[in-house]
Amino acid sequence: MSAPSSQRAHGRALLAELGVHLLVLLAVVFALYPVLWVVALALSPGDAPEPRVLPFASHPSLEHFAAVLGVGAGSEAGGGWLFGRQLLNSVLVSASTAIVAVALATPAAYALARFDFVGAKEGERALLATQMFPGVAASIPLYLILDALGLLDTRTGLVLVYATTAVPFAIFQLRGAFAAIPKDLEEAAMVDGATRFGAFLRVVLPVVRPALAVTALFAFMTAWNEFVLAATFLSREETFTLPVVLQRYVGEYDARWGRFAAGAILVSLPVMGLFYALQRNLVRGLSAGGVKG
Amino acid sequence: MASLTLSQIEKTLGTTPILRGIDLDVTDGELVVLVGPSGCGKSTLLRTIAGLELPDRGTVKIGERDVTHLAPRERDVAMVFQSYALYPHLSVRENLAFGLRLRGETSEAISARIADVAQSLGLEKLLERLPKQLSGGQRQRVAMGRAIARRPSLFLFDEPLSNLDAALRGEVRVEIKKLHAKLGATMVYVTHDQVEAMTLADKLVVLRAGRVEQIGPPLEVYKHPASRFVASFLGTPGMGFLPARAGGGRVKAEGVDVALPDGLAAHEGDVVLGVRPHDVRLLPNKTKGALQLTVDVVEAMGFEAYAHGHIGGKPFVARLEGDAQTGVRPGDVVGLDVEADGVHLFDPKSEVALTAPPARTKGAA
Numbered sequence: 217m218s219a220p221s222s223q224r225a226h227g228r229a230l231l232a233e234l235g236v237h238l239l240v241l242l243a244v245v246f247a248l249y250p251v252l253w254v255v256a257l258a259l260s261p262g263d264a265p266e267p268r269v270l271p272f273a274s275h276p277s278l279e280h281f282a283a284v285l286g287v288g289a290g291s292e293a294g295g296g297w298l299f300g301r302q303l304l305n306s307v308l309v310s311a312s313t314a315i316v317a318v319a320l321a322t323p324a325a326y327a328l329a330r331f332d333f334v335g336a337k338e339g340e341r342a343l344l345a346t347q348m349f350p351g352v353a354a355s356i357p358l359y360l361i362l363d364a365l366g367l368l369d370t371r372t373g374l375v376l377v378y379a380t381t382a383v384p385f386a387i388f389q390l391r392g393a394f395a396a397i398p399k400d401l402e403e404a405a406m407v408d409g410a411t412r413f414g415a416f417l418r419v420v421l422p423v424v425r426p427a428l429a430v431t432a433l434f435a436f437m438t439a440w441n442e443f444v445l446a447a448t449f450l451s452r453e454e455t456f457t458l459p460v461v462l463q464r465y466v467g468e469y470d471a472r473w474g475r476f477a478a479g480a481i482l483v484s485l486p487v488m489g490l491f492y493a494l495q496r497n498l499v500r501g502l503s504a505g506g507v508k509g
Numbered sequence: 510m511a512s513l514t515l516s517q518i519e520k521t522l523g524t525t526p527i528l529r530g531i532d533l534d535v536t537d538g539e540l541v542v543l544v545g546p547s548g549c550g551k552s553t554l555l556r557t558i559a560g561l562e563l564p565d566r567g568t569v570k571i572g573e574r575d576v577t578h579l580a581p582r583e584r585d586v587a588m589v590f591q592s593y594a595l596y597p598h599l600s601v602r603e604n605l606a607f608g609l610r611l612r613g614e615t616s617e618a619i620s621a622r623i624a625d626v627a628q629s630l631g632l633e634k635l636l637e638r639l640p641k642q643l644s645g646g647q648r649q650r651v652a653m654g655r656a657i658a659r660r661p662s663l664f665l666f667d668e669p670l671s672n673l674d675a676a677l678r679g680e681v682r683v684e685i686k687k688l689h690a691k692l693g694a695t696m697v698y699v700t701h702d703q704v705e706a707m708t709l710a711d712k713l714v715v716l717r718a719g720r721v722e723q724i725g726p727p728l729e730v731y732k733h734p735a736s737r738f739v740a741s742f743l744g745t746p747g748m749g750f751l752p753a754r755a756g757g758g759r760v761k762a763e764g765v766d767v768a769l770p771d772g773l774a775a776h777e778g779d780v781v782l783g784v785r786p787h788d789v790r791l792l793p794n795k796t797k798g799a800l801q802l803t804v805d806v807v808e809a810m811g812f813e814a815y816a817h818g819h820i821g822g823k824p825f826v827a828r829l830e831g832d833a834q835t836g837v838r839p840g841d842v843v844g845l846d847v848e849a850d851g852v853h854l855f856d857p858k859s860e861v862a863l864t865a866p867p868a869r870t871k872g873a874a
Contacts, residue, residue, distance in 0.1 A: 407582070423596075
């Protein structure tokens with residue numbers, strides 16, 4: 217190849233790369249634009265900020281955050297105590313949902329992945345079927361059941377409701393993870409002196425730990441963000457989870473967008489933190505290096 | 510260390526019989542190789558010995574103990590898997606210690622044992638690494654070390670070298686042989702590789718479709734294969750098989766006129782003549798020989814060559830030694846002489862090797 221044509225090829229490659237970066241930039245802006253608007257709203261004082269093209273607060277202030285947290289002027293009735301209580305509700309409900317989902321799904325998923333038993337296939341299909349209905353579709357029967365159990369307006373009731381969708385989903389996630397573990401590993405442990413349960417405990421569980429973490433994270437997030445069911449089953453302010461609290465800022469007669477935005481940011485922070493803490497698990501291969509790869 | 514006795518082991522998976530009545534005695538300190546093509550049941554048999562599969566019928570005894578229904582952990586065996594099956598979340602040290610901890614050894618004893626094993630396998634510098642940070646050869650060593658550290662009464666190897674490249678495989682093969690001599694351990698080794706089988710075994714067990722086809726010292730099995738199957742399985746390139754007719758102390762067919770050695774001279778009737786590539790000698794100047802080979806291809810290896818061709822329409826390979834390899838060209842018809850102990854006869858129907866002079870009725874078949 218002569219020198220000029222190789223230069224041309226080089227130029228073309230550069231152009232192509234520039235094009236790709238431009239596309240990525242566009243996608244990032246597209247994804248971040250609404251988020252930036254939320255930040256701008258949260259930082260703009262007053263309840264009716266002017267619509268603008270560029271999402272920047274002209275006189276940034278933390279008044280909405282203070283209001284949501286119940287400190288400073290114009291804070292909510294009940295103040296910081298109430299918000300703290302509601303935050304605790306969200307944390308407890310979400311964490312319990314995650315724990316229940318992983319605890320129940322782990323043995324079920326392992327059995328489905330490893331053992332051939334009567335009803336395994338049918339059971340799996342039934343689990344899949346439950347995933348096809350939106351949770352809201354069951355809200356009326358669930359309401360009646362919770363009412364009969366005296367669990368309306370309680371965190372326990374909400375955890376039970378969330379578990380009905382979180383457990384099947386977790387079983388699916390974990391079944392794949394267990395199936396990906398070579399049987400050899402368990403057999404090696406059993407020859408080495410472990411019981412079947414010992415092999416599960418000492419070898420299988422540590423190896424699927426990343427999958428357990430990811431599954432727990434998803435269950436937690438789903439519960440953390442869920443609004444419709446929470447709004448249906450909770451009616452007292454002290455039992456509200458945060459999405460319900462947020463919704464109350466934008467009511468029928470007034471729309472306190474600033475507080476709504478500040479609250480939304482506060483609500484997202486824990487999930488962002490969890491994501492950050494678990495990101496290593498999100499990308500890590502499950503059994504890298506144990507057997508020939 | 511201990512002996513191993515299998516009697517009448519049968520195993521069916523679904524409706525497919527995998528093992529059909531296997532009897533096998535392994536004496537204390539012996540290295541037995543189970544060899545056969547894939548699907549012959551050799552891995553299932555090994556897993557039955559380990560306790561990872563339960564036989565439908567038959568008994569497994571290790572030493573004097575009947576272990577047929579014991580869990581793997583109660584059998585005091587160690588197994589090296591084809592995949593190595595190293596625990597991915599544990600360091601090399603923890604992998605080696607795993608079995609010892611489960612057996613309740615003291616931590617001093619464990620450290621001492623690990624140091625010992627690491628030293629003998631050259632793993633000292635790798636002890637703190639995770640399996641994923643090791644090369645294939647190093648993983649293989651750790652898998653062996655994990656078995657050795659346990660000091661079991663019986664070692665089981667399930668195709669432990671098949672994931673290594675050819676050069677490394679040769680090295681590790683020699684090491685396993687040394688290890689066996691050093692430990693004096695009883696070992697059962699499964700492979701489909703005939704070179705591993707021939708070089709490692711004290712005793713070779715050839716399996717076919719869930720049955721033992723032949724048991725014996727490797728050279729004995731190689732020299733006196735009990736059937737056409739065993740003959741074709743051992744040796745590279747494989748033995749050539751030529752349908753022929755025996756009578757009057759000779760076997761004849763198109764391109765074949767071979768004198769039968771004393772032991773076989775009395776056979777009469779249809780037979781299959783088997784001759785290994787290494788048991789023929791090229792006659793100079795295209796002299797007519799016991800076999801007339803029409804050459805299709807010559808593969809020169811440097812120190813020897815293989816002439817691939819056909820005799821009476823059947824494929825046949827001859828090894829050419831030294832100078833002989835230079836003169837032969839594709840299309841040549843060359844004469845070959847057969848060494849007296851290189852003549853094998855097989856029954857054309859049952860494919861069993863013919864040895865002693867047969868009964869009259871059989872010979873006429």
